[in-house]
Amino acid sequence: MKNKKEPIVLYDESGSREDMDIYLQRMEELEDHNRKASGLLVKICLYLVSLLIISLVLLKWLNDE
16 A cells, blocks of 8 residues: 655656657646646536525525515
């Protein structure tokens, strides 16, 4: 089992510059994917909060009448 506290080794003595470039490219792809997923999560949360507020207002309005 790998210890999560271990630092990430970018390349070892036998590693090449190409390995480093591939690693950096993959990290950029993952960061971009993470950014898109976070944006989608925020949109979904805002939609749900809006729906909740509308539901509460309608419920209060219907109970008052």
